[in-house]
Amino acid sequence: MTESAASPPTSEVLFYEQGASWLWVLAGPGAGVAMALIQLSAGYFQWLIPIVFFLLVTFFLSIQVKAARIHTSVELTADTLRQGTETTRTAEIVRVYPEAEGAEAPKWQYARALGELTGVPRGRTGIGLRLAGDRTAQAWARKDKQLRAALTNLIEERIPPEKTS
Template sequence: MLFAEPGARWRAVAYGPLLCLVILLLELVTGSPVHWFALLFCAALIAGFVALQVIAGQRHVSVELTESALRSGTELLPLTEIAEVLPARADVEYEEEWESARALGELSGVPRRRTGIGLRLRDGSVVQAWAKDHRGLRAALTAALPAEENGADR
């Protein structure tokens, strides 16, 4: 594994129940009526919804780069299909051609809180890879491709 982002972490499922536990402890300490059913129901409901979000996040916004392929969400792109990692946006005022290209994965665009990275494929088309740590993914992609394919000879 050259680069990995999980998309979502299972520890997020515990946040809602932990908050309910804090409320339960506050009710016990202050001597106010304890709302057992409501707190258990809310803890289970929050944990259930967050578990669904974690599953979706791990499936649709995770990124893995191996020595042979880049996986963005559910789309697998063999590294042999990548001709070049395009340079990052140089000018704030002008959009690069790759910024309007199709994003890898099945989502309609680059997921929120992720940054796109332009890739030129061997067939001449341009796509966007994406990651939270876009600098790390760009460096790993550049290192994974042979130097002549990274535009180093240009």
């Protein structure tokens, strides 16, 4: 079976994070049940209140989870690094900077974070990257050590490590 000319070739996914879990939406039914129990303990029950809490919490959490799955997901293949909705070709990545050590922050931590967000998303750790054209940027992930290892392996396959003398 051959791929059609219209579909791009698929590359093996080396690293993936989904951004957020749909399990958070279960807080909506939990809020409805909690309101029903509060009403029952007070000796007063009206169906409208638990249903409204169930619907509102479920609706707003669904929007939040969908946004997080779009804007904070990470996918690395041999050809591309996708951070949220921004995709960077791995051919543009020249170097992966070492992890920050000590009290003084390295310069790469002040670089632009990849993705359309204004900085590294909460709960994620930045990874310094040297890009083609003498640019610096930060990739990010929850499992930053795994992403760093995958990026380093990918870069070392393409560009041999620099020799220090």
